Amino acid sequence: MKGMARRRSTLAPAVFYPAGGLILLFVLLGFFATDAVAEVMSTLQAKxxxxxxxxxxxxxxxxVIFAVYxxxxxxxxxTLGPDDEAPDFKLPVWFAMLFATGMGIGLVYYGVAEPLSHFENxxxxxGGDEPQLAEAAMGQTYLxxxxxxxAIYVIIGLALAYSIHRKGRxxxxxxxxxxxxxxxxVRGWLGNVIDVLAIFGTVFGVATSLGLGVQQIAAGLDYLDVASPGLALQMGLIAGITAVAALSVASGLEKGIKWLSNANMMLAGLLLVAVLVMGSSLFLMREWVQSIGYYFQNVMMMTFDTLAFQGDAGLEWESGWTIFYWGWWISWAPFVGLFIARISRGRTVREFVMGTLxxxxxxxxxxxxxFGGSAIHQERNEPGSMLADGAVNTDTAMFQLFETLPGGGAWMAVAAIxxxxxxxxxxxxxxSFVVDMLANGGEQNPPLxxxxxxxxxxxxxxxxxxYAGGLSALQTASILTALPFSLVLIGAAISIWKALDGEYKEITRxxxxxxxxxxxxxxxxxxxGHVTEHFAELTGQLPAVDDSNRDGAAPAAARSGRRAGVPWRRRDAGNGRGSGQDTSG
Structure with missing residues (x-):
């Protein structure tokens, strides 16, 4: 409209179009060349x-080692910001925001299923007896x-927080x-490639979480006899919930989203407390303490365990669990790293690292x-009660647990959905907001x-x-997109070291x-002060100048004082006084 200022475009074409075009091409191929995409993804995953x-x-x-160091x-x-600047958020609020970051859907989806899966398979x-298998299952889940x-999020988050808050980038x-x-x-083509890789990682990482969530929602609706599970239901759920997410984006309800997030965290806390109280509370608290001890005792061994002596079975297990998780977290790193960087202005490096870990x-x-401890406890007491057709069903495991709790069931299933x-x-x-910032050169208010x-x-x-393969395709996407972005993480680690080391040396100088x-x-x-005091003491001991020697040589005491290094000031020829000495008497 005439007379209105037109908003300057912030779009970064060299980032937006390559990233958006390639991802859109993948979506089209996934629907129209499904078998080919599934075969290619399976081959790439194996390699x-x-x-x-x-x-x-x-x-x-x-x-992990670098982050702790x-x-x-x-x-x-x-300080991640100007020196002596107070943090933007108080410590309890900051902790709550860290808790709400990055893993929401995954915690609900795997909360029961993963420990139970490690226990059963x-x-x-x-090896070992049931108690030993239960300990190992909880320890592997904690890993x-x-x-x-x-620690992955610390690396990229700290590098971003330093760049944004300390250097104003x-x-x-x-x-x-x-x-x-x-x-x-950074301003050239290499910087564009880095942001494109970050967009790929974020989109596929978020899509993996959304896919897992839709599978669990469909299973919950089937549990409540609302709808029959299947691919059609999953596609419909994705379409419907994506439409709600788009409406949220379009309406700009930042306060509404904040309210929903806080309410969701309270609901998650309520569900946690309900399972704890309605289940075997004392056992769960003892189990938590014991499994933490097992984790710390074996964390080094589990960290470096590649199952090298387990052959194909080891590779299959690794691809479905540990390697999938490491790929998933690396894919999420741009999103979570940028979020925790933005909320950490004013924190010290030590506060940032320790709080985030x-x-x-x-x-x-x-x-x-x-959740996992309750499931294992239930399965040990009533073998088969947590299984479906003799195996753990990750989509339905949480709803099966709710059925076993006194007073649980439908309302808990609704809460989980x-x-x-x-x-x-x-x-x-x-x-979408984080990805759009990357596609707009870091603009913090990207276009709608x-x-x-x-x-x-x-x-x-x-x-x-x-559509192309379900859970296996979701896991493969995370593993594949993480590989190129891992190079960016290595660069971020080197960069934050160079930046902090250089600043520390300058501060030291x-x-x-x-x-x-x-x-x-x-x-x-x-x-x-010492010389002045000593001089005053010495000059205060000098005798008065004798008038009889006015025209002669200086008194012996004065001469000795001068030889001793005490200044002897000559008399003022005009008034007949020595400088500083009263001879009127």
Whole structure:
């Protein structure tokens, strides 16, 4: 309209069009060349797991070690923002926001299923009686959901927080690598490639979560006799919930989404407490303490376990569990890293690292201990009660647990479905916002139309993956998209080291200069004061000048004082006084 200022376009064409075009092409191929896509993905998964499984294991282990080192190192007191700036959020609020990040749908989907699966079908090479298998099952689950994924988020999140809050750079993944690549390369084609890889990782990571959530919602609706499970229901759910997510994006209900997120966290807490109280509470608390001990006792061995001596069975298990998780968390890293970076302004490096590692670890271990521990306890007491056709069904395991609880059942199933739906909406909304920022060069208020585009595209990718192969395709997508982005994470680790080390050295140089200056001033003041005091003491002992020697030589005492280094000031020839001496008497 005439007279109205036209908004300047912030779109980064070299990022938006390649990323959006390739992902859209994948969606179309997933629906119209399904068999070919499924075959290609299966082949790539096998080659990736066979060739790079060890690489994922070593990489994630290195991230854990590096993250812990940063938290306890000399860099810990550096502020992620201007010096002495107060944090944007109080500590309890910040902890709550960390808890709400990154794993919502996954916690609901795998909360019962994973520990129970490891108990019923142990990792190859793990043996023993039932108590030993139960311990190993909980410890393996903690490995997948504890320190290791959050160490990945620490690396990219810390690099972004330093870049955004300390250096004032745009909210874009490329700028996290500026200390390594330099400003010119970051602004050029290499920076575009980095942001495209980040978009791929985020879209496929979010789509994996959405696909898992839809499978569980469909199973819950079947449990409630609302609808029959199947691919058609899953496609319909994706379409309907994606439409709700797009409506959320279009309406700009930031406060509404915040309210929904907080309400969802309270609902998750209510469900957790209900299972704890209605189940074997004392056993679950004892089991949590014991499984934490098992985890810490065996974490090093589990971290580096590649099942090298277990042959094909080991590779199959790794691809379905550990390697899938490491790929999934790496895919989520741009999204979660950018989020925790934005909420951490004013935190020190030590606060950032320790908070990001410890708070989610505590919450996730309690969650899995209550839900997974309850499932294992139930299966041990009543064998077969938590199985479907002799095996663990990850889609229905949580609803089966609800049936075994006194007073549980339908209302808990409804609560779980609501949890997943709201996690779906908020994850899609937040994910599309992060992706759109990357596609707009770090602009923190990207245009509405492009946010809608990414929200719809995320739903399309989830639908295409389910259509092309279900859970296996979802797992394969995470493993494959994580491989190229892992190089960005390595670059981010090197960059944050270079940045923090350079700043620490500069701080040390400044502090040394200040200490030298203060020491010089202190010594000078001390010496000057001492000499002045000593001079006053000496001059105060000098006798009065004798008038009889006015025209002669200086008195002997004065001469001796001058020889001793005490200044002897000559008399003023005009008034007949020695300087500083009264001769009137």
């Amino acid at each position: 990736t797991v066979n060739g790079f499984g060890w690489y994922y294991v070593v990489l994630v282990a290195a991230f 940063l938290g306890v190192s000399r860099f810990g007191e550096i 142990p990792k190859p090479g793990v 997948h959901w504890g320190f290791h994924p959050w 745009p909210a874009s993944i490329r700028w996290a690598l500026e200390p390594l690549l330099g400003e010119r390369r 410890l708070v989610p670890m505590l919450v996730t271990t309690v969650w899995f201990s209550v 609501v949890l997943v739906v709201v996690f779906f909406v908020t994850s899609s909304d937040s994910g 139309w492009s946010r809608l585009f990414w929200a719809i595209l995320e739903g399309g990718v989830a639908a295409a993956l389910l 400044v502090e040394r200069r200040l200490r030298r200056r203060e020491l010089t001033e202190e010594v000078t003041e001390h010496v000057t």
